[in-house]
Each structure stands twice: as structure tokens, then as C-alpha cells.
Amino acid sequence: IACAFHAVSINTESSMFVSKRRFILKTCGTTTPLLCVEPLLLLAEQYAGFTDVEDLFYSRKNYKRPELQVSPHQDFDQEVALLDTIFPDGAGYCLGAINKDCWFLYTLNPFPEKIIKPLPSPEPDQTLEILMTDLDPDVMAIFSRDECLKASEATKKSGIDKIIPNMVIDDYLFEPCGYSMNGITKSGYYVTIHITPETDFSYVSFETNVPASSYREIITKVLDTFLPGKFVITIFANQTSQAKGSSKEMQYLCKIG
Secondary structure, three states, rough: OOOOEEEEEEEOEEEOOOOEOOOEEEEOOOOHHHHHHHHHHHHHHHOOOOOOOOOEEEEEEEOOOOOOOOOOOOOOHHHHHHHHHHOOEEEEEEEEOOOOOOOOEEOOOOOOOOOOOOOOOOOOOEEEEEEEEEHHHHHHHEEEEEOOOOHHHHHHHHHHHHHHOOOOOEEOOOEEOOEEEEOOOOOOOOEEEEEEHOOOHHHEEEEEEEOOOOOOOHHHHHHHOEEEEEEEEEEEEOOOOHHHOOHHHHHHHOOOO
């Protein structure tokens, strides 16, 4: 997909979004996204003249089977150690209990204004992410070649196309099962979904940067679409975003079910 705001592609287990000042890479499986950070920085300098990183967010849920990952992704401490060699001002955090479902985050401290000139009006920025496990088997069956012959069929049959209507969608149905999609709205905001439907380790991730003062409708649609047994939600928003008061959404979610 290409528009005035992003160039977007699905690369096997990954989605990539490239805009003028931002690069987003979302992966699953045993890919090694941190090993591409330095090559990407070199490309940004070589082709765009960008020499300084304004901000960085690396985040993930804790793994069910970390021993199956490839170094440095077997352990968050290893990931932090690698990122610290590239970003001296970075810091790692764990949100939630480390012996239960938790969320790891690595980000940069505020970048000195003397290095990066502040924008005249800070751009609103927000990200909603929903990570779901223990999903409904009947829903997951849609994302297999036994149930659907084409990705577009799975997109419509599951109701993914109705979560945020009127998107331009690039979807892919894997063999024998599995599904990925990228979507772009008319305003240039993105949506990406990755699905592992196998019964013993079903998993769905949903992410978007669509702005909203309340994400209640989107969250409800996503949960009603996939019917997870468990889910983790993160919302990041800066001070100019409509979503800056999104902590209220967490209070709402505590009442679901």
C-alpha cells in the first residue's frame, strides 16, 4: 500500500510502515528486529540525511517460550543491553508482574532541544495495541485454508474490515493457516493485525494509530471480533493527542465481562 503518508508492506511475519520521519516495524515468530536497528539508522542517514534519533519505542509482551527465540530476544535484559550500545540515553521498563502477563518497553529519555529543532506545533501521536491469547476456536478457524481460500474472504468473514471501516487493506492468508493485514485510512492512519490461529497457542495482535478521545468503540469491536480468553492493552499518547486521557479506558476495561 502507498499513500501520501506511508509506504506499507507485509514481509512474511512482519509489517513495515515508512513515513517521512518515522519507521515502524512489527514482527512475530522468531524474527530478530533489533538486529536491523543499526542498518536502518545507516540507511536513514545515507538516503534522507537524518543523523539523530528523536525517539524510539521498542515493546513486546513476555513470551510463552522465550527459549525458542533467537538471541538477543530470549531475554529482555539482553535486548536492553544491545539497545544501550546504540542509544546511551535509553531506558528499559516492565509494566506488570514479571511472573504473569507483563509488558516490556524500551524508550529514550527526552531528546535535547538543541539537537533537534522543536516543531512549531507538536504533532499529535498515539498508539493503541491489543494483544490477545486463548482465542475462540471457531473464529480462529476462519484464518486457515480449510475455511477460506483467499485473504480477502477471511477479512470479510471475520469482520476485520468493519473494525475501522473504509480502509485500504493489504491482507495475506498463509499456508496452511495464519493471517496478516495492513490497513490505511483515508487520513493516512494505519492498522495492522497478525494472527496465529493454532489452538494450543492462538494469538492475535492489533495495532493502530487512529486518533480518538475514547477508544472504547474500537476496543469493543476488536474483542467482539476475536473473542479472546485473555488480552493485554497498551495506549501511548503524547500531550497534543486526543487520546491523552486514555487512562479512563483502562478503568472501563476492568468492567468488561
